[in-house]
Amino acid sequence: MIRLSNVTKIYPPDVRALYKVNLHIKPGEFVSVVGQSGTGKTTIIKSLIGEEKINEGKIMVGDWDITDIKKNEIPVLRRQIGVIFQDFKLLPKKTLRENVAFALQVCGQMPKKIHTIVPQVLKVVGLENKMHRYPHEVSGGEQQRAAIARSLVHRPKILLADEPTGNLDSINAEEIIEMLLRINKFGTTVVLVTHNREIVNRLKKRVITIENGIIVGDQSVGRYML
Amino acid sequence: MFTGFFISALRAVKFSLQDIARNFWLSIVTITILVLALFSINILLSVKIISKSAIDSVREKIDINLYLKTDAPEDEIMALRAQLSNLGLVKEVTYISKTDALEAFKEQHRNNPEVLMALRELNSNPFTPTLVIKPKNVEQYEELINSLNRLQSDIIESKNFSNPKEMLNKINSIAEKVNQAGIFVSLIFVVITILVVYNSIRVAIYTHQREIRIMRLVGASHWFIRAPYLISSFVYTIIGLTLAILLFYPFLSLLQPYLEVFFSGYNFNIVTYFNQNFNKIFGLEFLVASLINIVASFVAVRKYSKV
Numbered sequence: 001m002i003r004l005s006n007v008t009k010i011y012p013p014d015v016r017a018l019y020k021v022n023l024h025i026k027p028g029e030f031v032s033v034v035g036q037s038g039t040g041k042t043t044i045i046k047s048l049i050g051e052e053k054i055n056e057g058k059i060m061v062g063d064w065d066i067t068d069i070k071k072n073e074i075p076v077l078r079r080q081i082g083v084i085f086q087d088f089k090l091l092p093k094k095t096l097r098e099n100v101a102f103a104l105q106v107c108g109q110m111p112k113k114i115h116t117i118v119p120q121v122l123k124v125v126g127l128e129n130k131m132h133r134y135p136h137e138v139s140g141g142e143q144q145r146a147a148i149a150r151s152l153v154h155r156p157k158i159l160l161a162d163e164p165t166g167n168l169d170s171i172n173a174e175e176i177i178e179m180l181l182r183i184n185k186f187g188t189t190v191v192l193v194t195h196n197r198e199i200v201n202r203l204k205k206r207v208i209t210i211e212n213g214i215i216v217g218d219q220s221v222g223r224y225m226l
Numbered sequence: 227m228f229t230g231f232f233i234s235a236l237r238a239v240k241f242s243l244q245d246i247a248r249n250f251w252l253s254i255v256t257i258t259i260l261v262l263a264l265f266s267i268n269i270l271l272s273v274k275i276i277s278k279s280a281i282d283s284v285r286e287k288i289d290i291n292l293y294l295k296t297d298a299p300e301d302e303i304m305a306l307r308a309q310l311s312n313l314g315l316v317k318e319v320t321y322i323s324k325t326d327a328l329e330a331f332k333e334q335h336r337n338n339p340e341v342l343m344a345l346r347e348l349n350s351n352p353f354t355p356t357l358v359i360k361p362k363n364v365e366q367y368e369e370l371i372n373s374l375n376r377l378q379s380d381i382i383e384s385k386n387f388s389n390p391k392e393m394l395n396k397i398n399s400i401a402e403k404v405n406q407a408g409i410f411v412s413l414i415f416v417v418i419t420i421l422v423v424y425n426s427i428r429v430a431i432y433t434h435q436r437e438i439r440i441m442r443l444v445g446a447s448h449w450f451i452r453a454p455y456l457i458s459s460f461v462y463t464i465i466g467l468t469l470a471i472l473l474f475y476p477f478l479s480l481l482q483p484y485l486e487v488f489f490s491g492y493n494f495n496i497v498t499y500f501n502q503n504f505n506k507i508f509g510l511e512f513l514v515a516s517l518i519n520i521v522a523s524f525v526a527v528r529k530y531s532k533v
Contacts, residue, residue: 049443051443072447072448075442075445075446075447075448075450076445077445078442078443078444078445079445083443085443089440089443090440091437091440091441092436092437093244093245093248093249093437094244102441102444102446103444103445105237105450106441106444106445106446106447106450107445108230108233108234110233111233150444
């Protein structure tokens with residue numbers, strides 16, 4: 001599903017974020033990418049959604065070589081991948097419903113279909129009664145659930161989660177992780193970037209450890225080793 | 227494909243109107259800046275029109291007096307008047323009878339008893355009938371004088387052709403300098419106005435930069451993000467121009483009575499001028515303002531959507 005081959009990324013002037021990273025994630029896997037701050041975890045996510053261009057190597061998403069992806073192809077790539085972020089990144093002037101619908105609107109989906117799908121997705125994440133609220137009117141956990149709904153509404157095969165529990169308390173964090181596990185059970189490949197030791201150890205899933213831009217560990221049933 | 231385009235266009239309009247409504251105070255500020263800018267431009271335009279009219283009115287005052295004999299018969303005077311009116315270089319010929327001239331003199335000096343007393347002591351009307359000739363074009367003054375010099379008539383007493391060439395040159399020189407200064411000031415003013423409007427739109431979009439980046443991360447294309455802001459710019463322009471016109475016309479109506487006093491004797495109405503040139507003036511303002519707003523939106527959105 002996702003293959004990084006000898007990927008190197010250097011931020012000017014000479015900050016090495018990733019160095020000769022080789023990584024293969026199969027379809028349907030749940031992978032945690034762990035490491036301390038500044039080790040290159042988020043750079044992997046950014047490279048996968050075309051936000052950062054790598055200096056060396058190759059990145060494949062499915063059958064698509066996105067190494068030298070053109071600017072006008074980036075929106076197309078992002079519509080095929082679901083992404084959730086630490087700071088939720090919801091549009092503040094749109095309701096939760098409108099935020100989720102937006103992901104379908106950018107794909108050119110018909111209004112009637114959006115009208116049907118969006119409430120269903122919001123129900124799955126438990127926000128059917130709050131769909132007309134604005135992000136600032138709901139809690140952090142609810143915002144993240146709305147973000148998950150937005151990332152899933154167009155049924156992507158891959159879901160990237162960049163520190164999704166970073167701004168949440170432990171109860172909400174637990175809920176989000178449970179949701180990600182459920183999503184993975186339905187066949188979506190999930191890549192979870194985190195530095196939360198407890199979450200990683202509880203998951204008992206594949207753990208890839210990064211240190212100074214280099215993969216130092218890759219365990220199929222891993223623990224947080226740093 | 228057409229359906230898809232139509233739906234995208236409708237979405238862009240919907241997002242635009244939603245954005246304007248949900249960012250109410252930002253929209254108010256942006257529209258206010260536009261209104262002030264357009265109002266200022268119209269004030270500047272009015273000043274230009276008024277100064278041009280003032281100079282034209284001075285030019286019109288230059289006329290030629292043809293003094294007639296005291297006992298000239300009325301019918302011969304009228305015939306001479308008609309003859310002069312038919313000259314191609316003549317705009318208008320006004321006949322001032324000796325009675326009218328006397329009354330005008332008395333009115334002019336009504337607060338000067340000594341002059342009036344001197345007039346009474348004369349016991350007769352010292353004024354002669356006069357034909358006041360206005361040239362069509364002040365530039366052809368000399369040509370007209372030459373035509374009048376060739377004129378033969380028994381009832382002409384004297385021809386006052388003191389050539390105001392020097393005065394005309396001075397007026398033209400002043401007019402030229404006023405025009406150049408006007409252009410220079412107008413240019414500076416217009417550039418400042420453009421920059422103010424341009425940057426107010428950019429600031430408005432700057433406040434949306436986080437949203438623009440989020441939209442890009444979710445997979446929105448450049449045009450999907452850009453279109454609502456372009457439409458918003460267009461809406462701001464329409465509202466701003468409408469409000470500017472609604473404010474400006476009452477201002478003109480208040481100004482007009484003072485202009486009538488200033489231009490007494492000269493037919494000038496600034497409200498009529500703006501009415502007659504409504505489409506040209508406000509149409510051009512609409513086009514220019516729209517262009518500035520659209521360019522500003524385009525540049526700002528492009529800058530903040532590089533994710």
